Amino acid sequence: MAAAARARFHRLRVTAVDRLTDDSVALTFAVPEELREAYRYTPGQHLALRRTTVASGTHGGAAGAGAAEASDGAEIRRTYSICSPAPAGEAPHALRVGVRLVDGGAFSTYAHKEIAVGDELEVMTPAGRFTLDPAPGHYAAVVGGSGITPVLSIATTLLEREPQARFCLIRSDRTTASTMFLEEVADLKDRYPDRFQLVTVLSREEQQAGLASGRLDEERLAALLPALLAMDSVAGWFLCGPLGLVQSAERALRGLGVSRARIHEEIFHVDDGPAPARTPLASTPAHSTVTAQLDGRSGTWPVQDGESLLETVLRNRADAPYACKGGVCGTCRAFLVSGSIRMDRNFALEPEETEAGYVLACQSHPTTEKVELDFDR
Structure with a gap:
């Protein structure tokens, strides 16, 4: 598994820049033969991209996200999940990630305005534990916005490799126009109509059919999930997206009796500022x-x-x-x-x-x- 080896950066060439929505693009990187084993990945893993800023207005290096303005020579790093399915039995020839434009984001702005086919970016080898090794069974995901990115790789790889596997995707987006990987998800529904279940919720746009618009909060999910699925049949739940959605989905699942061991989470957006500590507060020694x-x-x-x-x-x-x-x-x-x-x-x-x-x-x-x-x- 790719995460077992310590991650390292290598320069990879961009072979495609595909616009997904007005505020998101997909970047495809070619992996040279000598690096393919280093970039072998498990569905759900991510890549860190690194950029060292150069003089204002010039077209430079690669990677990371942060403040809107970064001083010249500053190193910026940003992680993006791999959206392409993991090839079976071989190391990848290419890697594809989705990049959503963040207001003031140093790297996402660079990706949308400057990165072009032929550029070389510094790309870290795959990392992350929000993963699924394909196996028979019933799996489900609740995702919001760009949280679809790793789940697209997980679901596609699973359905391609395991004929006895099923996958239910509950996705939340603002509008149809802002929905990333719309065509790729529709293709999964066409290819696996009996094994792939798709439920779409739009928070700012009414749909002609399906669920009413609005946010997927804990109360709504607690009512929706058991109506869609036999809760005991789901071997693994994958929650990905903004912190609020992931926390709401986890609380709903726990309230429905799902064990913590069957819930996997990845947070894509956390507001800046203090967050609750997960360990008790303790004083810092004067010298350590x-x-x-x-x-x-x-x-x-x-x-x-x-x-x-x-x-x-x-x-x-x-x-x-x-x-x-x-x-x-x-x-x-x-x-x-x-x-x-x-x-x-x-x-x-x-x-x-x-x-x-x-x-x-x-x-x-x-x-x-x-x-x-x-x-x-």
């Missing part, structure tokens, strides 16, 4: 150090006041893995070998991962004088 194992080499460094453990490691090891720095993508996941930490926010790790000792380095602050992390586990 972090020891980090990374790519087989270890080092120990002092943690400066206010720094996350990732920031400390990055000051000394520029190759430390990260993408969003917001507690969302999970790229900086590390195993806590010793010591204790406080995580400011966690929207990436499953409960079983934190219980096993994994933390997000970008959100972790020491609460003991010595902390040891292992990025290689």
Whole structure:
């Protein structure tokens, strides 16, 4: 599985830029033969794109998202899920991701206005654990907006490889015109009419048939889901999109008796600002150090006041893995070998991962004088 190896960046050539909607595009990258094994992926994984900004108005490097204005020479990273199905039995020749324009987004604006066929971008090898290895069974997803991207790869790969598998997709979008991968999802319905169930909800547009418009909140989902599916028959639920939708869907499922082990989540949009901590608050020692194992080499460094453990490691090891720095993508996941930490926010790790000792380095602050992390586990 691709996530087992530590992620690295390589330059890949753009072979297609397809406009999906007025505010979204799909980028396709060619994978050279010598890198195909490195880019083998499991459906649902994502790629981090990296861009180093250059002088204003010039056409430069690749990747990331952040503030609307980035100073020259700043490194920006942004993660985008792979939307193409994973090839069976071979490594991919191409990779395709969907990019939705974010208001003020440094990379998404660059992708929409500047990236062209023939450009080379810095692309990290696949990462992420919001995945499904194709297997017989009944699966379902609740997605909002660009949350369709990884689920499109999951559903397409599953239906292509497993004749005994079924998939139900409940998707929420603002309008038909803003719906990403509309044709690709319609094609799944045409190819697998007996095994693919599609339910579309539009929040700002009335449909001639189907469900009434409006948001998919917890109350609505709690009534809708058991009317669509035999809840006990669904082997896995995949929730992806904005934080509010994912949380509403999880609460609805738990209220309907679905075990946490059958629910998989990936957050695509989290508002800036403080978020509830997933670990108890604790004071930070006046002086503390972090020891980090990374790519087989270890080092120990002092943690400066206010720094996350990732920031400390990055000051000394520029190759430390990260993408969003917001507690969302999970790229900086590390195993806590010793010591204790406080995580400011966690929207990436499953409960079983934190219980096993994994933390997000970008959100972790020491609460003991010595902390040891292992990025290689």
